[in-house]
Amino acid sequence: MEWKLFADLAEVAGARTISVDVAGDATVGDALDALVGSHPSLESRVYADDGELYEHINVLRNGETAALDDDAQRGDELALFPPVSGG
Numbered sequence: 001m002e003w004k005l006f007a008d009l010a011e012v013a014g015a016r017t018i019s020v021d022v023a024g025d026a027t028v029g030d031a032l033d034a035l036v037g038s039h040p041s042l043e044s045r046v047y048a049d050d051g052e053l054y055e056h057i058n059v060l061r062n063g064e065t066a067a068l069d070d071d072a073q074r075g076d077e078l079a080l081f082p083p084v085s086g087g
Helices: 008-013 028-038 040-046
Strands: 002-005 017-019 058-061 077-081
Touching: 002 008, 008 040, 028 040, 028 058, 028 077
Parallel strands: 002 077
Antiparallel strands: 002 017, 058 077
């Protein structure tokens, strides 16, 4: 599975695109855990102190908003967005 990271998340991880390996019956949350496991510097930017995903972090699977308990398949493109602002 491949993650695309945007804005400061890519800077923190040191890459815009990161591949992770997860089991065949994985969820988006499993893939996110694999991403954070391979790039621990992302943990404080993605998860709150209680271990929950920050509300302002957007997770997409194949271009659609995804929940952490959604199924994830090999070949899926996952994306992680921090809050975006501007005008």
